[in-house]
Amino acid sequence: MFRLWAKIFKDNRMLKDTVIEDGSPDTRTHKVFRALDEVCCRFDLGKPIWLDATIHAFKRYDKARFYQDNFIESIDFDYLEIHVIEED
Numbered sequence: 617m618f619r620l621w622a623k624i625f626k627d628n629r630m631l632k633d634t635v636i637e638d639g640s641p642d643t644r645t646h647k648v649f650r651a652l653d654e655v656c657c658r659f660d661l662g663k664p665i666w667l668d669a670t671i672h673a674f675k676r677y678d679k680a681r682f683y684q685d686n687f688i689e690s691i692d693f694d695y696l697e698i699h700v701i702e703e704d
Contacts, residue, residue, distance in 0.1 A: 619701050620638075621634075621698070622698045624659060627694065632659060661696070679698065
């Protein structure tokens with residue numbers, strides 16, 4: 617089972633969080649993108665852009681933060697953090 621935990625932070629406080637589960641036999645990359653799409657749908661956000669720094673952090677730590685620079689529209693929080701908490 618693949619599980620991704622998404623959290624929205626503002627002023628060092630977590631405002632919202634959700635866990636996305638995916639039991640499909642797809643690749644890890646597809647699972648991450650599908651989970652991020654689901655997070656954006658649940659939180660009513662536009663899809664963030666994966667910048668080089670975001671990709672590097674995610675590859676290294678299985679965790680990434682999406683700041684205002686990652687979004688096209690304005691956001692009313694400091695950052696969205698995603699973290700892979702379980703993999704098959």
